[in-house]
Amino acid sequence: MTVAxxxxxxxxxxxxxxxxxxxxxxxxxxxLADLADRKPPELSGGQAQRVALARSLAPExxxxxxxxxxxxxxxxxxxxxxxxxxxxxxxxxxxxxxVTHDHEEAFVIADDVAIMADGKIIQHDSPEVVWQTPASKxxxxxxxxxxxxxxxxxxxxxxxxxxxxxxxxxVGPHNFDITDDxxxxxxxxxxxxxxxxxxxxxxPDGQCCVVAxxxxxxxxxxxxxxxxxxxxxx
Numbered sequence: 001m002t003v004a005x006x007x008x009x010x011x012x013x014x015x016x017x018x019x020x021x022x023x024x025x026x027x028x029x030x031x032l033a034d035l036a037d038r039k040p041p042e043l044s045g046g047q048a049q050r051v052a053l054a055r056s057l058a059p060e061x062x063x064x065x066x067x068x069x070x071x072x073x074x075x076x077x078x079x080x081x082x083x084x085x086x087x088x089x090x091x092x093x094x095x096x097x098x099v100t101h102d103h104e105e106a107f108v109i110a111d112d113v114a115i116m117a118d119g120k121i122i123q124h125d126s127p128e129v130v131w132q133t134p135a136s137k138x139x140x141x142x143x144x145x146x147x148x149x150x151x152x153x154x155x156x157x158x159x160x161x162x163x164x165x166x167x168x169x170x171v172g173p174h175n176f177d178i179t180d181d182x183x184x185x186x187x188x189x190x191x192x193x194x195x196x197x198x199x200x201x202x203x204p205d206g207q208c209c210v211v212a213x214x215x216x217x218x219x220x221x222x223x224x225x226x227x228x229x230x231x232x233x234x
Contacts, residue, residue: 030054030084143170198211
């Protein structure tokens with residue numbers, strides 16, 4: 001079955017001319033207009049996902065459910081396709097329920113985000129609100145805030161904000177700068193992430209924390225300054 005026939009699979013009851021027009025429209029939309037006659041074994045993983053999306057959109061559904069459609073792809077391709085998917089859903093004015101364990105992917109695609117734990121929705125809001133004000137430590141952990149600091153520790157690390165009573169500051173690897181005027185902390189370990197080095201350090205309150213940096217560090221200690229984070233109910 002060719003790419004074009006695959007996309008047309010759910011349009012058997014459509015008039016032939018309208019069916020061909022719809023297939024051509026969708027292949028153009030997903031960037032596969034030149035591959036209409038290709039067979040599945042001749043497609044890359046990303047191209048195959050685009051075909052699947054075009055096939056799903058072909059019957060003009062009122063709503064679409066996408067269950068981790070990009071999970072089998074490598075990170076770079078996932079990021080590119082997430083942006084394309086967001087554009088395509090908006091251009092076709094299609095309502096979609098998108099299921100993913102990747103918060104970055106969700107925030108690229110979604111207008112509204114619902115985070116679930118143990119079968120219950122624990123926060124539902126716009127991506128901006130969810131990111132800036134996580135409703136709980138469980139939400140914060142999903143967003144990548146791995147460490148939770150008291151006001152005293154955050155202030156000692158150079159943060160100039162103020163927490164409300166009963167709140168802690170959730171921080172992640174990118175909430176720190178390594179700088180000569182920071183607080184000295186011991187280095188525990190170092191490892192590579194896709195776009196940075198993760199430096200494991202021990203904070204003044206005894207917690208272990210990861211700091212993102214561009215290169216590996218030498219020595220047993222470094223100096224860090226806390227630049228931000230998200231206030232979270234303790």
